Amino acid sequence: MIQIQNLVKRFGTNEAVNIGKLHISEGQCVGLVGNNGAGKTTLLRLVTDLLPATAGQVLVGGIRVDRSEDWKSFTGCYIDHGFLVSYFTPQEYFEFIGSCHRLSKEETRQRLEPYADLLEEVLASKRKTIGAFSEGNKQKIGIVAAMILKPRLLLLDEPFNYLDPSSQSAMCRLIRQLHEDGTTALVSSHNLEYITEVSSRILLMDHGRIAKDLDNQSGDALTELKRWFE
Numbered sequence: 001m002i003q004i005q006n007l008v009k010r011f012g013t014n015e016a017v018n019i020g021k022l023h024i025s026e027g028q029c030v031g032l033v034g035n036n037g038a039g040k041t042t043l044l045r046l047v048t049d050l051l052p053a054t055a056g057q058v059l060v061g062g063i064r065v066d067r068s069e070d071w072k073s074f075t076g077c078y079i080d081h082g083f084l085v086s087y088f089t090p091q092e093y094f095e096f097i098g099s100c101h102r103l104s105k106e107e108t109r110q111r112l113e114p115y116a117d118l119l120e121e122v123l124a125s126k127r128k129t130i131g132a133f134s135e136g137n138k139q140k141i142g143i144v145a146a147m148i149l150k151p152r153l154l155l156l157d158e159p160f161n162y163l164d165p166s167s168q169s170a171m172c173r174l175i176r177q178l179h180e181d182g183t184t185a186l187v188s189s190h191n192l193e194y195i196t197e198v199s200s201r202i203l204l205m206d207h208g209r210i211a212k213d214l215d216n217q218s219g220d221a222l223t224e225l226k227r228w229f230e
Helices: 041-047 068-073 090-100 105-115 120-124 137-146 167-182 192-196 219-230
Strands: 002-011 014-024 027-034 053-058 075-078 153-157 182-187 201-206 209-215
Touching: 002 182, 014 041, 027 041, 027 153, 027 167, 027 192, 041 053, 041 153, 041 182, 068 075, 075 090, 075 137, 090 105, 090 120, 090 137, 120 137, 137 153, 137 167, 153 167, 167 182, 167 192, 182 192, 182 219, 192 219, 201 219
Parallel strands: 027 182, 027 201, 075 153, 153 182
Antiparallel strands: 002 014, 002 053, 201 209
16 A cells, blocks of 8 residues: 655655655555654555655555645545634535545444544534644544545544543554554554554654554554653
8 A cells, every 4th residue: 555665755864764665555554763863754644645745756556746646536644733624614624624535424424423422522612713723633633534434544643642642542543443444544642552553563753764664553653662762
């Protein structure tokens, strides 16, 4: 689903990402972990063509992301609040995202139903615009908007940030459910417990490179990750 070849991103003399080769197969749920500045967010921005690469290439579904936008039709993504439209109400935003993917208002409403508990506070405020919500609720809105597309590929950066414990647990279940339904996912997180719970494979980034590529199908990666960060 994702193929990376000789990918380099520099900001001046700082090399933020340097990955020679990386392949994420369709159906995998891959966690991306590392300290601040390791290159996780930069990598996600390169995968989504939000940043131009200094060298190398990224293919999503066999499509070079910098040469075609066809990959966007089957990709759901939320990296930060820049993805939101602050003067929309949440319902308007969901309908807008749905319309971009040819979903009717009724189809969008139906797809929101599994997220009703997570969005209870958000959807109860009919006239409140996104910009007036808390950071946690903005996070929920953006992530759910990506999820209702039922994408073949889901890309999330720090989805557990700003959420209370109950919402973090719910978010974990929702990511796992999408994966079980066939979605390929690449999820960045500092929360080692949750990311190892949802991911069958863990990529550990350090100074822009993949320092470890861990099989987590049996759930053993958490111990090794904790040892690395001690």
